[in-house]
Amino acid sequence: MDKSVQSTWDQAQKNANADYMAKRRIVIDPITRLEGHGKIDIFLNKTGDVDRAYFQVPELRGFEVFSLGRPAEDMPQITSRICGVCPTAHHMAATKALDDLYKVEPTSAAKKVRELVYNAFMLEDHALHVYILGGPDFIVGPDAPPELRNVVGVIQKVGVDVGKQVISMRRRIRELIAYVGGKVIHPVLGLPGGVAKGIAKEDLAGLQELAKDCVEFAKFTLQIFHDIVLKNEEYVKLITSEYYTHRTYYMGLMDENNKVNFYDGKIRVVDPDGKPLSEFRAQEYLDHVQEHVESWSYVKFCYLKEVGWKGFVDGADSGIYAVAPLARLNASEGMATPLAQKAYEEFFEVLGGKPVHHTLANHWARVVEMLYAAERMQELLNDPEITSKDLRNIPTEKPSVGMGVVEAPRGTLFHHFETDDNGILTKVNLIVATQNNAARMALSVEAAAKGLIKKGEVNEGLLNKVEMAFRAYDPCHACASHSLPGKMPLIAYIRNAEGEILQELRR
Amino acid sequence: MSANPEKPKVAFYWCASCGGCEESVVDLAEDILMVLDKVDIVFWPVAMDFKKADVVAMPDKSILATLVNGAIRTSEQEEMVQLLRRKSQVLIAYGACSHLGGIPALTNEFSREEVLQYVYHDAPSVVNKEGTRPQPVTEDEGRNPTLPEFRNVVRSLDQVVDVDYYLPGCAPTPKLLKEALLVLLSGELPPKGTVLAPDIALCDECPRKDSKPTDVSFTEFKRPHLHRIDPELCLLAQGFICMGPATRGGCEALCINGNMPCTGCFGPTSRVKDQGAKMLSSVSSNMAAKEENEIDRVLDGIPDPVGTFYRYGLSKCLLRRKVTAGE
Numbered sequence: 001m002d003k004s005v006q007s008t009w010d011q012a013q014k015n016a017n018a019d020y021m022a023k024r025r026i027v028i029d030p031i032t033r034l035e036g037h038g039k040i041d042i043f044l045n046k047t048g049d050v051d052r053a054y055f056q057v058p059e060l061r062g063f064e065v066f067s068l069g070r071p072a073e074d075m076p077q078i079t080s081r082i083c084g085v086c087p088t089a090h091h092m093a094a095t096k097a098l099d100d101l102y103k104v105e106p107t108s109a110a111k112k113v114r115e116l117v118y119n120a121f122m123l124e125d126h127a128l129h130v131y132i133l134g135g136p137d138f139i140v141g142p143d144a145p146p147e148l149r150n151v152v153g154v155i156q157k158v159g160v161d162v163g164k165q166v167i168s169m170r171r172r173i174r175e176l177i178a179y180v181g182g183k184v185i186h187p188v189l190g191l192p193g194g195v196a197k198g199i200a201k202e203d204l205a206g207l208q209e210l211a212k213d214c215v216e217f218a219k220f221t222l223q224i225f226h227d228i229v230l231k232n233e234e235y236v237k238l239i240t241s242e243y244y245t246h247r248t249y250y251m252g253l254m255d256e257n258n259k260v261n262f263y264d265g266k267i268r269v270v271d272p273d274g275k276p277l278s279e280f281r282a283q284e285y286l287d288h289v290q291e292h293v294e295s296w297s298y299v300k301f302c303y304l305k306e307v308g309w310k311g312f313v314d315g316a317d318s319g320i321y322a323v324a325p326l327a328r329l330n331a332s333e334g335m336a337t338p339l340a341q342k343a344y345e346e347f348f349e350v351l352g353g354k355p356v357h358h359t360l361a362n363h364w365a366r367v368v369e370m371l372y373a374a375e376r377m378q379e380l381l382n383d384p385e386i387t388s389k390d391l392r393n394i395p396t397e398k399p400s401v402g403m404g405v406v407e408a409p410r411g412t413l414f415h416h417f418e419t420d421d422n423g424i425l426t427k428v429n430l431i432v433a434t435q436n437n438a439a440r441m442a443l444s445v446e447a448a449a450k451g452l453i454k455k456g457e458v459n460e461g462l463l464n465k466v467e468m469a470f471r472a473y474d475p476c477h478a479c480a481s482h483s484l485p486g487k488m489p490l491i492a493y494i495r496n497a498e499g500e501i502l503q504e505l506r507r
Numbered sequence: 508m509s510a511n512p513e514k515p516k517v518a519f520y521w522c523a524s525c526g527g528c529e530e531s532v533v534d535l536a537e538d539i540l541m542v543l544d545k546v547d548i549v550f551w552p553v554a555m556d557f558k559k560a561d562v563v564a565m566p567d568k569s570i571l572a573t574l575v576n577g578a579i580r581t582s583e584q585e586e587m588v589q590l591l592r593r594k595s596q597v598l599i600a601y602g603a604c605s606h607l608g609g610i611p612a613l614t615n616e617f618s619r620e621e622v623l624q625y626v627y628h629d630a631p632s633v634v635n636k637e638g639t640r641p642q643p644v645t646e647d648e649g650r651n652p653t654l655p656e657f658r659n660v661v662r663s664l665d666q667v668v669d670v671d672y673y674l675p676g677c678a679p680t681p682k683l684l685k686e687a688l689l690v691l692l693s694g695e696l697p698p699k700g701t702v703l704a705p706d707i708a709l710c711d712e713c714p715r716k717d718s719k720p721t722d723v724s725f726t727e728f729k730r731p732h733l734h735r736i737d738p739e740l741c742l743l744a745q746g747f748i749c750m751g752p753a754t755r756g757g758c759e760a761l762c763i764n765g766n767m768p769c770t771g772c773f774g775p776t777s778r779v780k781d782q783g784a785k786m787l788s789s790v791s792s793n794m795a796a797k798e799e800n801e802i803d804r805v806l807d808g809i810p811d812p813v814g815t816f817y818r819y820g821l822s823k824c825l826l827r828r829k830v831t832a833g834e
Contacts, residue, residue, distance in 0.1 A: 015560060032556045035526045043650040054652045061523060061580075062614035064630065065622045070814045073732035077770065078814075081610040084527020084678060098732070132533065132554055146556035152543060164537065171536035182765020184534070185527040185678045189765060191732050196766040286631055293627050293635045296645040296652040300626075300633065309634070395732060416631070423730075424810055429631050464556065478526045 005145045012146070012460040024048075026458060031467055033133045033150070035085045036477025040466060041296075042449050048456025053449035055442045055470060057299040057477050064428045072101055072399060072423045076190040079415065082432065083479045085128070087186045088121035088177065089408035089433075090415070090479075092263070095190030097415040100283070101402025101423075102192040102395035109388035110194035115263045116380040117180050117189065118406070122262050123214060123373040124173040125409040126325075126366050129474045130221060131166050134363060137468050138229050142238070143461035158224070169217045172210055179203070194392030201387045211381045214374035215339070218367070222343060225367050230350070239360040240351070243451025244469060246314040246443050247272040247357050249304055249321035251436065252328035253407045259336040260328045260372060262407040268331045269304065272316050274355040278306065282405035285414050289431060290319075292439075299477075301439040302431060312443055320443065323411025323436040324473055325365035330355035335368065337375035343368040359444050362472040366409075399423045408433040410476050432479040444469040515571035515692065517542075518550035518562070519601075520591055522584040523611045523661065524577030528602040529553045531678040538685050545692060546571070550591075562590060570594050572691050574601040574674070578611045578822065579662045583655035592668040597691065599703075600664040601684075603677035603772045606702075608822025610677070612661040615821050616813060619657070663822040673702045676758055677772035677819055683757055704757035706777050709769055712756040715741045724795040728808025731767065742768045746808075748815055753779060753786035772819045781825045783816030 024044040031038040038057060045051040063082055067075065076094040080087035092114060099106060106114065129135065132151045136144075140153035148156070155163035174184045180197055181187025189195045199207065229235045238244070254268045255261040269277045269288070280288055291300040292309045303309045303319030310318040321327070329348075335341045347368055348354050351361055380386055404415045411433035418427035434441075448469035452462045519532060533554075535542060542548075549570060550557045573595040575588055592598050603609040614622065627633065627640050645652050664670050674687055687703045690696070697703070710716060719741040729746040736742070742749035742763065749763070750771035762769050775782040790809075796802045809815055817824055 029559055030552045032552045032558070033554060035529075035553065037521070037552075041652045052647070052650055056652065056654065061611045062617065062622050062626075065617050065625050066613040068617075070811045071730060073730060074811075074814065078610060078818075081525050081527070081677070084525040084530050087525070087527065102732075128533070150555040151539075155540075160540070164540070167536050167539065171534070174534065178761070180765070182763070182767060183761045185530050187765065188762045188767040193732075196731075196736060197738070289632055291630070291633045293633065293639040293641075295639050295642040296647065296654065298641045298654065302632075392735065394735070422810065423732075427631075431632060476526075478524070 005147055008147065009145050009460065013458075024456075026453075026463070028463055028467065031470070033136065033467075034471060034475050034477060035083065035133075036475075036479070038470070038475070038477045040445055040449075042453070042466075044453070044456060048454070050446070050450040050453050053446040053466070054296050055445040056297045057438075064430055067428045068425050070425055072098060072402075072417055072419050072425055073192065075415070075417060075425070077186065077188060079430070080186040082430070083476055084185050086121075086125060086408050086410065086433075086476060086479065088118060088181070089406055089413055091181075091187055091190050092118055093404045093406045093408075093413045093415040094417075095192070096264075096282075096404030096406065097402040097417050098190070098192035098404070099402070100404060101399045101417055101419065103397040104193035104393050104395045106194045107388075107390045107393055109198065109385050110391045112380050112383060112386050113180060113195050113198055113391070114190070116199075116377060116386065117177055117187070118263045119373040119376045119380070120173050120176050120214075122409055123218070123370055123377070124170050124177075126370045126373070127166065127170050127173075127217075127221070129366060129409070130225075130363070130370070134471045134474060137464070137471065138235060138363065139224075142465050142468060146460060146464070149464070169213065173214065176207060176210060191392060192395050196391075198389060198391045199387050204381065204387055208378075208381045211374065211378040214377055215371070218370040218374040219339065221370055222367050225364060229363070239358050241451070243447045244359045244444065244472075245357050246322075246359065246440060246447070247316075248314050248318070248440055249277060249307070250327035250330040250355060251321050251323050251412055252331035253405060253412060254332055255336060257336070258333040260332045260334075260369070260407075261336065262373070264406075267405065267412060269321065270331045270355065272314075272355070272357070274330065277304070282403040282414060285403065285405070285416070285431070289414070289436075291431070291435070297438075299438045300435060301442070302436045303439060312439060312446070314440075314443060320439040321436065322440045323433055324362060324409075325369050326356060326359070326362040327411065328407060329365045329368065335372050337372050337379070339375055340368055340372035343371055359469060359472045362474070366474070408476075408479075410434055410474050410479070411436050432476070434473070434476045434479050437473050437475065441470045441473055441475060444472075514545065514547040516549045516569060517546040517688075518548070518570050518573040518591060518595070519553075520550065520573060520575050520587060521552070522575060522577030522588065522605070522664075523580045524602065524604050524609070526553065527678040528576030528604075531602075531681055531684060534681045535685060536681070538681065542688060546688075559587070559590075562594060565594050567593050568596050570596065572597040572599060574599045575664055576602040576605050576678075578604040578608050579658075579664060579667045580611070580660075581655040581657055585658075585667055588664060588668050597671045597696070598664075598668065599687070600670045600673045602679055603675065603774065603819040605664040606673045606675050606823075607774050607820040608661050608663050609819050612821035613814065613818070615660050619659070661822055666822065671699050672697070673700075675702055675704050675755060675773040679704075680758055680761075702755070702774075702777070704755055704773065707756045708776060709751040709754045709756045709758070709760060709773065713741075713751055713760045713763055715739065715763065718744060720744050723793045725790065725793055725805060726795045727805055730808065736766055738766050748790070748809060750782075750786060750816075752789055753782050770818050771816075774820055782820050783813075783824055783826070786816050787812070
């Protein structure tokens with residue numbers, strides 16, 4: 001190991017231990033290689049074991065409120081600013097909510113263009129996580145020096161040529177999104193009843209070539225996952241270890257055959273044994289999803305209404321559920337394309353059948369989904385209708401209420417708009433992917449902290465493994481912080497030993 | 508990386524933002540290898556594991572340039588940009604939120620209480636019988652997890668710390684970022700306060716420029732979801748509000764290439780004091796209608812003037828925030 005790297009490494013361990021000795025409190029700030037801000041606050045007990053770990057979202061914005069009074073048709077562009085990494089997910093959920101608001105079906109061609117762009121987006125976003133955000137933990141190693149646990153380390157490990165191939169592939173996919181959507185960060189194609197721009201016949205051959213390369217790219221990524229992760233016993237042990245395992249409910253969007261679909265379908269929930277609990281349409285989400293508030297994080301914690309909020313515990317009695325790749329695979333009965341289906345079968349076979357409760361298996365599930373996204377792109381580009389110019393149905397109905405749902409890379413995403421007769425927003429509710437996962441992520445971080453930190457022994461590698469517990473979800477705290485509180489009164493509660501509030505002090 | 512002390516150090520940091528600016532750095536694509544070759548990235552939370560303590564440990568002015576994206580709203584963001592200002596020779600406001608407040612600044616139209624009340628109590632999916640709200644300090648059986656404090660308004664970066672340069676856009680394009688980095692590395696720095704993008708109106712680089720009438724005479728304003736959009740013709744000539752005339756170019760008309768109007772994310776050119784006022788005055792002076800009733804009817808096509816004319820610039824414009832009783 002390089003000398004300066006070694007000394008930074010030693011220093012980090014020393015600092016972490018000194019921090020513990022001084023305060024019995026470890027703060028990981030900022031948590032890194034995720035989208036948006038986050039903080040982990042770990043409290044140790046007298047013996048140096050973990051008493052409690054808080055996984056916090058330390059900021060919020062105000063989309064649900066500052067959208068009020070604005071024209072609903074602006075929402076696909078406004079809500080894409082909730083997240084610039086998954087703008088296409090918000091853009092599409094909002095566009096579908098507008099279809100519903102104006103009771104207008106998109107034309108068949110428009111629907112295909114949307115789904116094409118959407119699958120291209122899912123592929124490039126998953127690739128971002130595999131190679132840049134989460135992947136370095138495996139490709140470079142969870143205990144590697146922090147200086148190398150990133151895209152630079154990945155390129156050093158896999159070689160510049162492979163690195164360049166990944167970078168160029170991602171750029172080409174993003175160029176496809178920009179071609180249809182104008183911008184790739186915050187695209188503009190979505191309108192109720194259709195899309196603003198379609199695909200020209202003369203560009204089709206190039207796009208078909210791209211889709212072919214995408215399938216090869218996804219296959220190549222699966223191969224890398226096999227070679228680097230699955231062939232390494234240590235990693236497999238890590239993935240299946242108890243402190244990265246939670247038995248919860250799982251949610252995902254499915255087609256009519258209960259196969260994973262990112263763009264459209266019904267929402268399906270299965271219980272911790274994998275048995276179906278419920279199926280519902282976007283319009284029925286309020287019958288199934290509720291949010292719980294805690295004072296130590298700005299994010300709200302979603303749970304299943306039919307099971308209820310039982311605190312931060314897993315199991316069938318607790319309404320905590322998961323979304324995102326692992327949850328989608330668990331909630332489904334398969335993948336709708338052949339290569340993805342094969343990868344899906346292997347996934348469950350190796351990990352001991354459905355459902356898989358190992359959080360870190362999200363990384364593998366993500367690669368299975370990359371295959372589906374690429375194959376689906378190819379199917380859509382081989383459909384002659386994809387170049388049709390029949391791209392819009394103009395709304396004629398009076399708007400009132402509209403709801404839309406898509407599977408964001410990080411899980412199920414709900415948009416709910418209500419307007420006056422003129423289409424001006426009077427109510428907005430957004431339940432984003434990372435919010436759905438927030439409670440399970442809090443469980444994961446605490447379990448990892450408790451499982452890994454013993455007798456006050458802390459080092460940088462261990463703390464990184466605590467971070468891996470949330471990183472597997474590819475969480476988006478930019479999304480999670482979409483709502484904004486203002487000035488908060490300081491309130492102190494004085495409680496008795498039973499936890500009952502005896503007195504409340506306000507500043 | 509840090510093994511080579513010769514390379515200039517660069518940092519990226521985010522405040523109240525969506526991550527699009529971070530993504531635009533990744534969108535340097537092949538050029539990111541050039542950047543990694545020429546500079547040492549010493550802090551970049553989205554992609555690298557350096558922590559705040561690593562920045563604190565650096566000598567003052569040891570970072571050549573820090574690019575900060577996102578607006579400023581919390582105590583934590585203030586502390587971080589003050590810290591990064593101290594450690595950096597050059598501080599760049601990167602992207603619309605940092606430059607002008609961006610979309611999060613639309614919140615300045617609402618009181619904090621309105622937002623709190625809705626998010627934690629009134630939102631249809633919330634169940635909160637205890638009336639819990641997030642707190643700066645939580646007392647939980649002897650443990651005290653903390654959260655940053657929120658300020659009154661959303662501010663641009665230069666309303667909090669001294670800023671040297673600006674890179675506009677929601678998000679800036681990788682091309683502009685690359686040019687800015689090359690300028691920084693060349694050592695031949697432009698005057699302080701420069702916006703590192705072409706100082707021309709978007710209309711000048713619009714592919715539909717030739718179809719823009721010299722005198723637009725508005726008889727109605729169309730909302731894009733209710734009308735077909737001609738993919739060749741100037742959007743203003745079709746009656747759609749396109750912010751091109753009041754907005755700086757440099758994006759190469761991306762939204763218009765997507766067959767949708769410009770919404771103004773690059774902010775004004777150096778010759779325009781207030782982007783929204785400029786657009787509003789341009790629109791009003793080109794109204795065909797002269798009677799009050801008729802003017803009102805035409806203006807019905809712009810149901811949300813603040814969101815239309817100031818979508819990205821509410822922190823830095825002539826409008827102040829909404830004043831609410833009790834604040």
